[in-house]
Each structure stands twice: as structure tokens, then as C-alpha cells.
Amino acid sequence: MIEGLDELVKLEDLSLYSNRISNFENMDSLVNLQIFSIGKNYIDKLETIIYLRRFKRLRTLNLAGNPICEDERYGMYIPAYLPNLMYLDFRLIDKTTKEMAFQMHRSAIANLVHREGVAFKKLEKIRLEEEELASHKAAYVEYLNGPGLFNSMFTEDPEAPKLLLLPGVSEFVEIYKVEFVKICQVIFDYGLKGFHAREKEMEHFLECLREANEENQQKGVNIIKAFEDKNKEHFNQIQHITDSLRLESVILQLRAALNQLWSRLMNLEMQLVDQLEETTRDFERNISEMVSTYVENVQALIAQCRDLENHHNEDMLEIAISSYEKMGKNEGEEEMPEELRALFVDKDTVVNTVNASHDLHLLKIDNQEDKMVTRANGWVTDLIEKLHTDEINRNRKRVLEINIYIHHWQDELDFLELQDMN
Numbered sequence: 001m002i003e004g005l006d007e008l009v010k011l012e013d014l015s016l017y018s019n020r021i022s023n024f025e026n027m028d029s030l031v032n033l034q035i036f037s038i039g040k041n042y043i044d045k046l047e048t049i050i051y052l053r054r055f056k057r058l059r060t061l062n063l064a065g066n067p068i069c070e071d072e073r074y075g076m077y078i079p080a081y082l083p084n085l086m087y088l089d090f091r092l093i094d095k096t097t098k099e100m101a102f103q104m105h106r107s108a109i110a111n112l113v114h115r116e117g118v119a120f121k122k123l124e125k126i127r128l129e130e131e132e133l134a135s136h137k138a139a140y141v142e143y144l145n146g147p148g149l150f151n152s153m154f155t156e157d158p159e160a161p162k163l164l165l166l167p168g169v170s171e172f173v174e175i176y177k178v179e180f181v182k183i184c185q186v187i188f189d190y191g192l193k194g195f196h197a198r199e200k201e202m203e204h205f206l207e208c209l210r211e212a213n214e215e216n217q218q219k220g221v222n223i224i225k226a227f228e229d230k231n232k233e234h235f236n237q238i239q240h241i242t243d244s245l246r247l248e249s250v251i252l253q254l255r256a257a258l259n260q261l262w263s264r265l266m267n268l269e270m271q272l273v274d275q276l277e278e279t280t281r282d283f284e285r286n287i288s289e290m291v292s293t294y295v296e297n298v299q300a301l302i303a304q305c306r307d308l309e310n311h312h313n314e315d316m317l318e319i320a321i322s323s324y325e326k327m328g329k330n331e332g333e334e335e336m337p338e339e340l341r342a343l344f345v346d347k348d349t350v351v352n353t354v355n356a357s358h359d360l361h362l363l364k365i366d367n368q369e370d371k372m373v374t375r376a377n378g379w380v381t382d383l384i385e386k387l388h389t390d391e392i393n394r395n396r397k398r399v400l401e402i403n404i405y406i407h408h409w410q411d412e413l414d415f416l417e418l419q420d421m422n
Helices: 046-056 074-081 096-104 107-140 148-155 169-238 244-328 338-343 347-421
Strands: 014-017 035-037 059-064
Touching: 046 074, 046 148, 074 096, 074 107, 096 107, 096 244, 107 169, 148 169, 169 244, 169 347, 338 347
Parallel strands: 014 035, 035 059
Antiparallel strands: none
């Protein structure tokens, strides 16, 4: 069994020589595999090789020492089914061999390519659907571009099957569904639009951070370079100074220069901190306003769904009571299904059943609203917290880099002073 390769996506050369392997598996992540040595194992079926067709970059394959090599079809089967292969068992596969192998297996390979094509299209469709769903989830609008929410209101409603048997209710519910789904589509479109607007705002902000960091970093490099160019000669000469007073004077000058350099670099870092703080503050205000507006508009749209449900409940209650009263007058009993006869025990039962259905529908709508609002507010809260954490870590790292650089030169001067004392 082949295990432990899931994380090795960049692996190009793999050797599993003499590992008692009889089948290829768990290697799908090795998309960059170019050289594969699996000699002296237990591979005994030619069809096993088909698994290796997924590795489009595979050029060298060693199978020597496997039972498969004893099959008389081996020499033509491998080049036919792995046409991109250049070396097999340490030998170059010439053009003539490849052509002969292909002709020998033309029909089988054509069928295989067709099946692979069909399988690829299915996988690609699934991948695109998953990507689309992921983008919808990021915008908090998954399953709102259709009857998903509406259907869940009725499929999870135990009273719905009975109420749908009431005269005229099915047609009435279809009209309700069309209106409800229209509002859901508006929410969906608005959610995607809001998501893209937030993404654009994020991209602009991150670009501002990047430019500010790069500009500040370049200024720091220039300051350090100017310091090193100016004092390089002093550091070189200091090793040859024999006069103690002269040495002490030069070291004092260099220490003063180092202190000045530290101050300039720290001041530069503080300027960047202030600049990034202002930029981040503006971004936080903008993104918070965007999310706040998004939440308000979503709540307004969800309120329309709730209003539709309330109107639907009023009409449903009217139809249910009317049907109950007709049943009490012995009107239309023959048309009344047994499920409704059991429902119409008394008026309170009818009202309670309709209200129970209504309450569940409202709960589904409320949950949808809570989910969208909670996720949006949670996203902006987590984002702002992460921005502050990242900036704290960046600042600490930069200050540490400055201090390490300064301490390096100070240690050099300390060493020279110690030498002079000795």
C-alpha cells in the first residue's frame, strides 16, 4: 500500500524500490511527478499501469523486477498507454516503438481516451459547481438563486402535506412560490454584488499596504546603505589603529553614528506605523459601513419574504376555516380527503395546524436572516482583528530586525575595544 504522499504536491522524482507494492493508489496529488522508480515490487497486471496516465509530466518509469515485466505484451503495452514516456527501465523509447505500440492498441486506447474524456467532464462539472457554491457561500447567499429556501419551508413542514390538500391551495402556493423566489433572487444578486464590492475594497487596501511597506523598506535600505558607505572606511581602518586614544575616539564616533542610525530607522518605522494606522482606520470605516449597509438591505429584503409568508398564512387560514365550516354544514364531504377529515376535528385544531405551519415557515426565514447577518458581521469583526494582529506582528518583526542589525555592529565595536584593553 502506498501512503503518506498527499502533501507532496511538488514532488518530481519518486522512488519506491522494493516495497512489496502490488497496486498504484493514493498518488493523485503528485501532479508534478516526472521520474518514478518502482522496481522490484509485486506489480503483476498490465492494466495497473493505466493509473499512471494521470501524471502528464511523467517521462521516466522503472518497473524492472516486477512480475509484469515477464508478460510478452509488456514492451508494447507501456509505450502505448503512456505515450508521453521517454524512458522505460532505463532505456530510451524510440519513435518507431511508440508508433508500433500505438497501432497495436489503437482501438483500446481510443475507447480509454473517450472514457477519460467523459470522466473528466463530469469531474470538471463538479469542480465548477463546487467553486460556484464556494463563491456563493463567501457572499452568504448559497441556494438563494432558486427555490431552495422556499422548498425547505415546505419539505420540513409536517403540516404542509395536509394543508396542500385544501381546495385551491396548490395553485395558491405556486403563486406564492413565484413571488417568494423572486425576492430570494434579488437577495442573491445583491449579496454577490456586495461581495464583489467588498473584495474590491480589500484589494485596494492591501495594495495601499504593499506600496507603503515597499516605499518605507526602500527608504530604510537607502539609510543603511548611506551609513555603511560613510563608515565602511572607518571600520576598516579601526583594525590598524595602534594609538589607544585615537582608537577610542573613532569608536565613540561610530557608536554615535550607530545611535543616530537606530534613531533614524526607528523614526522611519514609526512613520510607517502611523501611515498604516491611518490607512487601516479608513479601510475599517469603509468596510464596516459597507457591511452595515449590506445587513440593513438584507434585513429589508428578508422582511419582504416575511410579509409574503404572513399574507400566505392569512389566506391559508381563511381557506382552512372556510373548508371546515363547509364540512360542518355537510357541504362537499364527498370531495374531502381522509387526511383533512382527520384534521377538521374542531376549529381550534384547524387554526393551530395552520399557525404551526406558519411558525415553521417564519422560523426558516428568520434563520436565513440570522445566518446572513451573523456571518457578515462576524466576517468584518474577524477581519479587523486580523488586521490589527498582523500589524502588531509586522511591527515587532521590523523592530527586532533593526535591533539585531544595530547590535551586530555594536558587538563588533565591543570586540575591538576588548582587544585594545588586552
